[in-house]
Amino acid sequence: MSAELIEASSGDGADDTDLALLRRVGMHDRKAFSVLYTRFYRRLHRFLGRLLGRDDQVGELINDVMLTVWQKASDFHGRSRVSTWILGIAYKKALKRQQGNARCQEDAWAVPPEQVDATLPDKAVSNVELRTAVNLAMAALPVEHRAVVALTFFHGYSYAEIASIVQCPPNTVKTRMFHARQRLRRLLPRAELWAGAKE
Amino acid sequence: MIGMHEDADSHQACWERLPWYANGSLEVAERSAVEAHLSTCLVCRRELNYLQALGRALHAAELGNSDIESGLAATLARIDAGPPTPWARQSLRRRLGSALSRLWSELLDSAPAVRGAMAVQLLLLLALIGWLFLPTSLKTQPSYVTLSTPGSQTAPERVRLGVTFQDGATEKTMRELLTRLGARIVDGPSAAGRYTVELPIPPGMLGPDSPVMAGLRTDASVADAEILTAVPP
Numbered sequence: 001m002s003a004e005l006i007e008a009s010s011g012d013g014a015d016d017t018d019l020a021l022l023r024r025v026g027m028h029d030r031k032a033f034s035v036l037y038t039r040f041y042r043r044l045h046r047f048l049g050r051l052l053g054r055d056d057q058v059g060e061l062i063n064d065v066m067l068t069v070w071q072k073a074s075d076f077h078g079r080s081r082v083s084t085w086i087l088g089i090a091y092k093k094a095l096k097r098q099q100g101n102a103r104c105q106e107d108a109w110a111v112p113p114e115q116v117d118a119t120l121p122d123k124a125v126s127n128v129e130l131r132t133a134v135n136l137a138m139a140a141l142p143v144e145h146r147a148v149v150a151l152t153f154f155h156g157y158s159y160a161e162i163a164s165i166v167q168c169p170p171n172t173v174k175t176r177m178f179h180a181r182q183r184l185r186r187l188l189p190r191a192e193l194w195a196g197a198k199e
Numbered sequence: 200m201i202g203m204h205e206d207a208d209s210h211q212a213c214w215e216r217l218p219w220y221a222n223g224s225l226e227v228a229e230r231s232a233v234e235a236h237l238s239t240c241l242v243c244r245r246e247l248n249y250l251q252a253l254g255r256a257l258h259a260a261e262l263g264n265s266d267i268e269s270g271l272a273a274t275l276a277r278i279d280a281g282p283p284t285p286w287a288r289q290s291l292r293r294r295l296g297s298a299l300s301r302l303w304s305e306l307l308d309s310a311p312a313v314r315g316a317m318a319v320q321l322l323l324l325l326a327l328i329g330w331l332f333l334p335t336s337l338k339t340q341p342s343y344v345t346l347s348t349p350g351s352q353t354a355p356e357r358v359r360l361g362v363t364f365q366d367g368a369t370e371k372t373m374r375e376l377l378t379r380l381g382a383r384i385v386d387g388p389s390a391a392g393r394y395t396v397e398l399p400i401p402p403g404m405l406g407p408d409s410p411v412m413a414g415l416r417t418d419a420s421v422a423d424a425e426i427l428t429a430v431p432p
Contacts, residue, residue: 030278033275033278034271034275037270037271038267038271041267041270041271059266062270063270063274066274067274067277067278070274070278130259131259134257134259149257152219152222153218153222153253153254153258154257154258156222156224157222157224158219158224158225158226161224174216177215177218181250184253185249188253188256
């Protein structure tokens with residue numbers, strides 16, 4: 001399993017650490033907060049970046065999320081993992097920011113599917129082309145579907161955990177993934193060529 | 200037939216769980232069921248290969264990072280600036296001001312069509328509030344034209360009476376009286392405490408000395424009763 005997927009599946013050890021840190025953050029321990037911020041920064045950057053599709057807002061949104069963590073740490077009752085709770089906060093803020101971007105017509109991800117089809121190469125020849133193709137394919141997904149794809153493939157969460165993060169039933173998570181897979185299959189039919197997949 | 204349904208169900212169940220089988224997050228029982236199905240289904244195995252490749256492609260196209268240190272410093276600065284007063288403890292005036300400010304910001308950010316629609320809604324709301332607080336006397340214009348007024352309309356079907364009830368009259372006694380008469384209150388009470396009551400009686404059958412009027416005037420709950428006007432059809 002890749003290093004990136006370990007973050008969700010390392011289970012109790014990492015979560016115990018996060019929980020201990022969060023409890024200290026609840027007592028306004030700045031040092032604990034700094035450690036927690038550092039532990040979650042990359043994860044939040046990856047998740048929010050995939051949802052928003054623009055770097056200029058990701059940093060600011062991470063800070064908003066972690067400020068909320070600081071303010072509400074004492075409200076966390078341990079019914080879920082700390083990472084699930086924090087990513088749930090991030091998801092809500094990203095949705096709100098995305099709605100704001102759409103109103104201002106600043107949605108970096110508003111690419112019609114027919115444009116995505118036209119620009120995808122048959123085979124990526126460089127990392128730049130690969131990144132462009134994948135970003136365009138993700139742009140063709142509704143933000144709710146993008147979230148499910150990101151939380152599954154980037155963060156390694158189970159569908160039950162994803163349901164907790166995005167606050168919907170597990171079957172809705174599966175349905176969103178079903179539709180996302182259909183679209184990604186159509187837009188990225190030769191993923192195995194780009195990724196050097198083994199048959 | 201049942202076996203075919205079971206195969207279709209297990210195929211569907213496996214198919215939809217493949218992304219989470221690929222990322223290793225399925226529970227033991229589900230993972231075993233998926234593995235059992237994969238051993239017999241080429242379609243699902245190919246789909247699994249695709250999903251694993253897709254996952255690698257997505258990771259390979261990861262977005263860049265920004266500066267973690269400056270982000271942390273900025274967040275700590277916001278923490279040092281002090282927490283906002285919890286909403287529940289803010290004064291009503293402050294909460295209202297904050298809410299209106301947010302609403303105004305969102306209105307300014309919205310598309311022109313949305314702004315137009317919100318403006319129309321606001322005008323309608325203001326008109327409704329104005330109507331609700333409008334004095335009753337301005338809403339309706341009771342006509343105190345009597346039956347003897349020249350030019351009265353032909354073939355009226357109902358009569359309106361001005362009825363003033365005694366101070367001690369209860370809602371029950373008023374209701375019983377109106378029910379006996381088949382009447383209904385259409386206006387009032389006025390500043391003088393008079394109700395306009397409509398009776399389903401042709402005015403030709405109702406005079407100042409008629410039994411209905413006599414009965415009203417002698418009713419213990421009625422202080423005064425007067426014929427007002429005939430209601431046109």
